[in-house]
Amino acid sequence: MAGDAYDYVVIGSGPAGQKAAIQAAKAGRRVALIERQREVGGACVHSGTIPSKALREKALQLTRARQAGNAFQLGIVASVPLSALLAGVEEIVAAHDRYMAAQLERNGIRCIRGRASFRSPTALDILRVDGTRLAIEGERILIAVGSRPRQPPELAVDHEHILDSDSILSLPYIPRSMVVLGSGVIACEYASIFAALGCAVTLIDKAAEPLGFLDPALRTGFLTAFQAMGGKYRGGVEVAGARFDGFSQVEVQLRGGEVLSADIVFAAFGRVANLEGIGLDRLQLAISSRGHVQVDEQYQTNIPGIFAAGDTIGPPALACAAADQGRRAALAALGLPPPAHTSLVPSGVYTIPEIACVGLSRSGAASKKIDVIVGRADFSEVARAHIAGEATGFLELLCDRSTARVLGCQAIGEGATDLVHLGQAAIATGATADFFIEQIFNFPTMTEAYRIAAFDVLKQRSVPHAAHLKLAHAAN
């Protein structure tokens, strides 16, 4: 067993681990990155973010091709195998893998393939895929082992008839019908993608509405679009179990006795951290009741020198947040000054249509008792949206009533996840709604939505507060 010592060791090569390793290497430290899989990138690249977004793009292309086919009286194939839609995904993933591996190499990071487990707070034992072992030491260690789909005990996910987000893309066909269990981001993303592909999708969850963390306007926007594609949402429903009938259908038993049938069931009950087998029991690391590693504001665990970031530490479980956490954790571990703290983490939901928000929400403003004006731009008023044939959706700016300072931004519609970044920049720089009126933007672009929303803010600010409230009540 050959040993090696490093300044900084990262376990896991997802967004958090990768960015942490690069940050430490750029600071001149000797860095090792341990990854159990053949390729770097973690679930984000290989079974989650990248493949699902690629499928989403293909679903949109197919939908547009069908629409164009109707418009130009061209015959477009009604049904396309899922495998055909996923044909280019492997190349996308491979390209991502190639440039990430090159980036790590360029920065002189030693990538070690294997499973790591702690022998002590500074020593790791690595089991390679060929069965050989390697011992290494790290002055500082980052746990960035990611997460996997949670499997509730009442549901046997067989990956053939009852699938989760790790196996859904192995389906070679588009089912006629699908029951999606859950109402979070992953559930709604896949539900809308399959609905767009022509599958009859029923979303089921205990929550009254899907995507409960979003503002009501966004939730309603999603539901309206989902239902327009033939999707159904059944809230307030609890699942007792599900089983394949042996012939062609999966039966989902609801508490109360009702049984629903579908070709496929997709279970999306959140994710759990991959903490098994890394020897945490030897360290007595503090773990939360939900199975996440507990960290302080510098991403340090209760064991000095051991840090954690990404899905390992729980919500928001976003790739962008994980990458930022990884960078900050590396800087903290190496005693380097962190960049200015920002609480601005945009949320992107890649449903059809896209949803994104950043900064203050309506509910956030209400709970913090911040008086805000919500300026709204419907995409039906935006020239570029009509040109693109995507005139459904809206953008909202949440501004402080007294100063017009932009505090929040949210959008639903095609391109929302990109569009919201301009609002984020406005929030970060302390801009007011006037900024969007004073600046000259390209035309026609979706940025016009900001100008329309800003004018709406201005208009409302010109109305006396009491009168505005009265108007608002009347509108409700």
Added chain:
Amino acid sequence: MAVTKMALRTLNAEPAELKERLRAALDADQVELPPLPQVASEVVASGTADPRNAAAFSQLIQRDPALAANVMRIANSAAYRPRAPIVSLQQAIAWLGIGEIRNIALAVCVRGQLFVVPGHEPEIQELWRESVATACWACELARLKKRNVESAYLCGLLHRIGRAAAIGTLSRIEVAGRHTVAARTFSALADEFEVDFGRKLASQWQLPAAVCEAIHGWRNAGRTTGVTPEVLQTYVGHLLAIDLLHPELGNLSLLADHGALGELDVYPDELEALRARRDNVLASIAQF
């Protein structure tokens, strides 16, 4: 059935000439290969237990009494341990699931068409057992890594159809020429023409791309890069099958030498857990 076309009927037993004539016949598309029965064609065409095809598929089996009887026999075998004797296809489907019935039906059809060669029973039977075992191991690997199980089964079951077809053709040449090809020559020619016959059959049967790749590439999967997971699963499944059927050959060491397990991200403990399912695979082989 007319076994081979005229071009092959005059072959003598000289290895060099036999080889040359066989090559010429293959190139000229003069080799007659068995067609794929409709049931099997339905399985490979969709490549999956798509629920949309379940009802039509069970009707298709019912229209072929011999096939239905074979499926029933297997459904009643010890491998599936029915609680009570299964007396109808519907009951078999309810007990085993349409996916398993599809696999059984495909296996029965392929075996009937390719893996019955009078005069060469031991070799062809061994090849069949190896193919079924490879399919089972490939399925286990696919389940472990959350990949498509149906595709893994197809690749495993059909990966050596080229050899079976080559054996069948050589045997028919023997019959037509009323002579016996020396065992060594016979085996060497089957080796040499396996891939060519596999390619021909894959084209004639319109097998899915993944199966074609498995037929062409499984032998070198452990030594080349850029190989698809299906091909790697077939290769590892094949080595596990040989180890199961002939542990004395020590073939499993090849797994350590080559990088296939690593390419599939299978760690030693996962391989051990997989191998612990050997009784299930043996039961599957025994059912045929």
